[in-house]
Amino acid sequence: MKADAPIFRWPVRVYWEDTDAGGIVYYANYLKFFERARTEWLRSLGLAQAELAAQAGLVFVVAEVHLRYAAPARLDDALQIQLRAQEFGAASLQVVQQAWLTDAQGAPGTLLCEATVRVGCVQSASLRPARIPADMRARINRWMTG
Amino acid sequence: MKADAPIFRWPVRVYWEDTDAGGIVYYANYLKFFERARTEWLRSLGLAQAELAAQAGLVFVVAEVHLRYAAPARLDDALQIQLRAQEFGAASLQVVQQAWLTDAQGAPGTLLCEATVRVGCVQSASLRPARIPADMRARINRWMTG
Amino acid sequence: MKADAPIFRWPVRVYWEDTDAGGIVYYANYLKFFERARTEWLRSLGLAQAELAAQAGLVFVVAEVHLRYAAPARLDDALQIQLRAQEFGAASLQVVQQAWLTDAQGAPGTLLCEATVRVGCVQSASLRPARIPADMRARINRWMTG
Amino acid sequence: MKADAPIFRWPVRVYWEDTDAGGIVYYANYLKFFERARTEWLRSLGLAQAELAAQAGLVFVVAEVHLRYAAPARLDDALQIQLRAQEFGAASLQVVQQAWLTDAQGAPGTLLCEATVRVGCVQSASLRPARIPADMRARINRWMTG
Numbered sequence: 123m124k125a126d127a128p129i130f131r132w133p134v135r136v137y138w139e140d141t142d143a144g145g146i147v148y149y150a151n152y153l154k155f156f157e158r159a160r161t162e163w164l165r166s167l168g169l170a171q172a173e174l175a176a177q178a179g180l181v182f183v184v185a186e187v188h189l190r191y192a193a194p195a196r197l198d199d200a201l202q203i204q205l206r207a208q209e210f211g212a213a214s215l216q217v218v219q220q221a222w223l224t225d226a227q228g229a230p231g232t233l234l235c236e237a238t239v240r241v242g243c244v245q246s247a248s249l250r251p252a253r254i255p256a257d258m259r260a261r262i263n264r265w266m267t268g
Numbered sequence: 269m270k271a272d273a274p275i276f277r278w279p280v281r282v283y284w285e286d287t288d289a290g291g292i293v294y295y296a297n298y299l300k301f302f303e304r305a306r307t308e309w310l311r312s313l314g315l316a317q318a319e320l321a322a323q324a325g326l327v328f329v330v331a332e333v334h335l336r337y338a339a340p341a342r343l344d345d346a347l348q349i350q351l352r353a354q355e356f357g358a359a360s361l362q363v364v365q366q367a368w369l370t371d372a373q374g375a376p377g378t379l380l381c382e383a384t385v386r387v388g389c390v391q392s393a394s395l396r397p398a399r400i401p402a403d404m405r406a407r408i409n410r411w412m413t414g
Numbered sequence: 415m416k417a418d419a420p421i422f423r424w425p426v427r428v429y430w431e432d433t434d435a436g437g438i439v440y441y442a443n444y445l446k447f448f449e450r451a452r453t454e455w456l457r458s459l460g461l462a463q464a465e466l467a468a469q470a471g472l473v474f475v476v477a478e479v480h481l482r483y484a485a486p487a488r489l490d491d492a493l494q495i496q497l498r499a500q501e502f503g504a505a506s507l508q509v510v511q512q513a514w515l516t517d518a519q520g521a522p523g524t525l526l527c528e529a530t531v532r533v534g535c536v537q538s539a540s541l542r543p544a545r546i547p548a549d550m551r552a553r554i555n556r557w558m559t560g
Numbered sequence: 561m562k563a564d565a566p567i568f569r570w571p572v573r574v575y576w577e578d579t580d581a582g583g584i585v586y587y588a589n590y591l592k593f594f595e596r597a598r599t600e601w602l603r604s605l606g607l608a609q610a611e612l613a614a615q616a617g618l619v620f621v622v623a624e625v626h627l628r629y630a631a632p633a634r635l636d637d638a639l640q641i642q643l644r645a646q647e648f649g650a651a652s653l654q655v656v657q658q659a660w661l662t663d664a665q666g667a668p669g670t671l672l673c674e675a676t677v678r679v680g681c682v683q684s685a686s687l688r689p690a691r692i693p694a695d696m697r698a699r700i701n702r703w704m705t706g
Binding site: 430431433434435436437438440442488489 | 576577579580581582583584586588634635
């Protein structure tokens with residue numbers, strides 16, 4: 123991943139539903155935040171997953187995630203989720219995602235959680251690997267190269 | 269509902285995932301507990317919902333819920349969910365469900381939450397109302413009359 | 415509730431996390447959407463719940479909810495959550511909340527779910543009822559009377 | 561990890577709440593299943609986390625997770641979660657956890673998801689690393705050595 127790789131940013135607010143009795147965001151919920159950001163990243167490229175499922179019978183499923191938790195987030199915190207594309211194969215995609223606590227100006231301040239996520243394209247009926255459609259590849263490639 | 273109506277009981281343990289930063293079970297999660305108990309009640313009558321969906325194309329959807337929260341539950345609490353059938357129509361079913369905190373012997377001690385839940389039987393594709401299959405009606409009726 | 419009572423509106427997008435195997439939003443998740451909107455409504459009035467908890471030792475807890483489900487929402491749907499204040503007591507508050515499916519222009523089109531929610535103000539340690547602080551009452555009253 | 565390391569097993573049933581519109585268990589929810597199994601493993605050793613928090617002011621937080629998804633689980637599936645202790649330090653613990661689909665006899669058949677989870681012991685107020693209490697270390701060591 124080049125230092126100047128494009129970054130997709132998505133804001134997430136911490137609500138009661140996201141926290142646990144330890145007073146912090148429950149560890150599984152970062153996977154929800156990261157999934158929202160991947161969905162919005164695809165949407166920003168003109169790619170709606172509900173359409174992809176209905177029209178091409180394709181779904182993206184997560185094959186592998188490596189999560190490192192650095193600092194806790196709390197109720198009412200405003201987070202910024204960042205996404206960088208890392209590797210891009212015929213039927214899969216690897217992204218790096220980070221959750222940052224933002225400061226009063228909305229700038230990322232403290233790294234909360236970082237994940238490497240490998241996503242595979244599969245047929246929704248059989249869940250067998252499928253090639254990412256050419257148009258989608260083109261859009262992602264265009265975004266990656268700025 | 270007769271005082272001696274049969275009661276289905278299902279144990280639920282409170283985990284970190286169920287709590288929020290207030291230190292108590294998040295209010296939406298009682299709906300999860302109640303749904304688990306309805307599913308296990310149907311299963312105890314020999315009715316598996318995944319089968320019902322695959323074979324008859326039918327799903328149960330909740331049409332209305334009235335929830336009253338009486339006392340909070342906390343991490344590690346052992347709950348007992350109770351279910352009584354209240355009304356039983358051609359395409360719908362109304363049940364009363366309660367979440368109780370149990371004591372060390374597993375007996376229900378404190379009422380935590382009570383709900384009246386109306387569930388409709390619908391076609392899974394169109395989500396239009398559908399008659400509850402005769403065999404299912406028979407099994408539920410047999411249970412209700414003890 | 416007067417027809418011209420002020421309405422607070424909050425957008426919610428449906429993600430994978432919100433849906434279930436029936437292909438629709440899981441019934442408990444509307445309570446999450448409604449809670450987000452209540453939190454953002456209070457925030458819009460200058461009232462942050464994390465501060466309220468830390469400074470005054472007060473939390474809002476839901477005492478009663480009456481939910482009616484009218485139509486299902488699906489993956490990628492853009493919803494608008496609406497909130498109207500209905501009753502306002504010394505230690506409690508009742509609001510009506512609706513989830514609407516929006517059209518391409520973002521206008522509410524189909525009613526998905528409606529809830530009457532009664533919220534009580536309690537001391538966070540004891541969970542005993544507590545008066546809503548005067549400043550908070552004043553802000554909510556000002557909003558209700560437009 | 562020795563091949564004959566002791567294994568803790570915990571049953572998990574897949575409910576509607578666990579699934580998504582793809583018809584399979586949502587990827588974040590395996591972290592809930594794994595957390596339930598860790599909690600029950602500690603409970604089986606006489607270690608209740610709510611007590612640990614109240615009496616010693618200590619909480620376990622997840623520092624790192626590596627998740628590999630092998631096959632999907634569906635509504636009504638009966639899973640078995642397995643846990644093996646892998647490394648055991650002064651203030652942290654690493655476990656390997658697997659989710660298996662069980663057959664009609666309840667025996668694990670298909671591997672669904674595997675995770676390596678590193679958990680740290682921290683002070684609940686400051687979230688700073690803390691030594692695992694001696695009694696707890698002794699109980700875990702006893703279990704690990706059979």
